[in-house]
Amino acid sequence: MRYAIVDIETTGGYASGSGITEIAILIHDGTSVIDRYETLINPGLPIPFSIQALTGIDDEMVANSPAFDKVADQVYQMLSGCVFIAHNVNFDYSFIKYHLQAAGYEFSAPKLCTVRLSRKIKPGLSSYSLGKLCDALAILIENRHRAGGDADATAILFSKLLTWDTAGHIPMMLKKTSKEQQLPPNLPKEDFTNLPSCPGVYYFLDMAGKEIYVGKALNIRKRVASHFSGHNPNPQRQHFLRSIYAIRYESCGTELMALLLEAAEIKRLWPLYNRAMKRPEPKFALYSYEDFHGYRRLAIGKHGKYHDCIHVFNRESDGIRMLRKLVIDFGLSADRCSYGRYPLFSSESEDIQKLSTEIQLLNPQDYNTLVENALTKFTENLPSFVIVDTGRNTDENSCIWVEKGRLSRIGYLSNQSDLTSLSDIKEMLKPCTSNHYMNQLIFSYAEKYPLKVKRLMQEMTNFQEIPE
Structure with missing residues (x-):
């Protein structure tokens, strides 16, 4: 079996946006190094100053060096038929595979990671970075952070690991059924x-x-x-x-x-x-504020993440429909309810006009009490239910508790418990702070699986299924 011990220097940390500045390949026959290839590479893009400081390779050094596609055939021929070995192998392998593919070569090879091998064969060391590992094992590294120097040190390390591997970790990791080389280098x-x-x-x-x-x-x-x-x-x-x-x-x-x-x-x-994870946020909300004359006004507007609101909506039309219903059902002043800059009723009926005129005569305190009662009733009418579903094992059920339109508790209930009281069941569940995304998930699920939904009725001592 032949092993290709590879080390590269690059302009950055990921293959699709970075170039290779240097490559070293050492062919090892299981006893010693029998062949070697090493060259600087012109990456075709500027080398960042931080990389220049680390490796000592600058733009001037690589200006007359070959581009990777000029050496791709030689690299491909040397690696073919070998086990690909590197310290943190997936990094080097991803660069070589990506740049060979860009040059027209389809490359695939079995891999061995000397980080993972070292952790198995020499466990308990304080660090498995190449420098500190070589210090701990008395391996001299010349030209650190250069492809040739690091490849030489990795070759010596690999030779020692071959000798120390009395438990057969290397052949086990090379079995086709082993997926261990796909794992991150530091993950047990x-x-x-x-x-x-x-x-x-x-x-x-x-x-x-x-x-x-x-x-x-x-x-x-x-x-x-x-x-x-x-x-x-x-x-x-x-x-x-x-x-x-x-x-x-x-x-x-x-x-x-x-x-x-x-x-x-x-x-x-x-x-x-x-950090890149994005969740849909509500676009509109119902707000309440007091005007110059002390009257409480209601308005539908764009949802602001840092603004307190009464309720949120995905569509402005849903908010307008709800606010119109509040005006009609609770006799609020249409003139004191709006969406954006627009009145709530563009062409009011005589009934609405008459009602609005009568409401206008109320003093601020009485009118505000009317608004508060309407909002209280609205909140109370928001759906309260639980979703009872499969548990983590056959002895329990999962339980999601939604109260007045919002997720408030979540957890698991044993099938062996004889809980029937709503208050007892609620106490067994863990309090949960929800957001719009979580509530959307729950309501979508409840709509899709109505038989798993049970309505909460405060006057009852158990669950009642919501009729279809």
């Missing part, structure tokens, strides 16, 4: 193999144990594996995978429970790599 295999195949939420943790990503899944193991499969050259993968040191998870009974927990956890933790 056990963290992945212990993942269940059920709905839930998973957390990627950094070296300090801090959550850096939270995701939901219908199948936790399958979803986590999808993060590590392939060789996506985009920045998220390259920066993200190197930061993962552990995985923990929370099983959920259903995908809906997982979606709700994910949304709540992202809001609570603000993980670094969830």
Whole structure:
């Protein structure tokens, strides 16, 4: 078996937006290095000053060097038929694969990561970065942060690991059925193999144990594996995978429970790599304010994230319809209700005109009491229900508690409990702060699965199913 030990220097951290400035390939036959290739590469774009300071390679040094496509054939021929080895192999492999493909070569090879191998064969070291690992194992590195120097050190490290591998980790990792090389270099295999195949939420943790990503899944193991499969050259993968040191998870009974927990956890933790996650926000809202004369006015306007509102709507027409209903049902002044700059009724009927005229005669205190009663009644009429669904095991059910149109509690109830009182059931569930996105999820689910919805009626001591 032949091994190709590879090291590259680059202009950046991800293949699709960065170039290669230097490459070194050492062919190892399992005993010693038998062939070598090393060259500077003109990346075709400026080398950042930070990279110049780290590697010592500047634009002038590579100005007359070949572009990667000029050496692609030689690189491809040397790597073909070899096991691809590098320290943090997925980084180097993603660059080589991407740039070979851009040059017209389809490349695929079995991989070995010397970070993962070192963790298995020499566990318990304080760091597995190439520099500190070589210091700990008395391996001399010359020309640090240059492709040739780092490749030489990796070759010596690999030779030692071959000698020390009495447990057979290397052949085990090279089996076709082994997916271990797809895992992030710092992630213990056990963290992945212990993942269940059920709905839930998973957390990627950094070296300090801090959550850096939270995701939901219908199948936790399958979803986590999808993060590590392939060789996506985009920045998220390259920066993200190197930061993962552990995985923990929370099983959920259903995908809906997982979606709700994910949304709540992202809001609570603000993980670094969830920063691009976007959720639909309501566009319109019902507001209340007091005018110059002391009368309380109601208006439909654009929803502001930092403005207090009474209720939110996805469509302005829904808000206008609701506000018109409040005016008609509770006898509010149409002149004191509006949307934007427009009156609520563009062509008022005689009844509305007469009612508005009578209401206008009320003093501010009496009128404001009328408005408050209308809003109280509106809030009380918002739907209150629970969704009872599959639990995390056969001995329980999941339970989502919605009160006056908003998610307020969530949790799991044992099938063995004899709870029938609404107050007792409510106390068994965990309080939950919801947002518009979470409430949208719940109402969409309730509409799709009406048989799982049970109405809350305060005068009853148990659940009553909502009729279809």
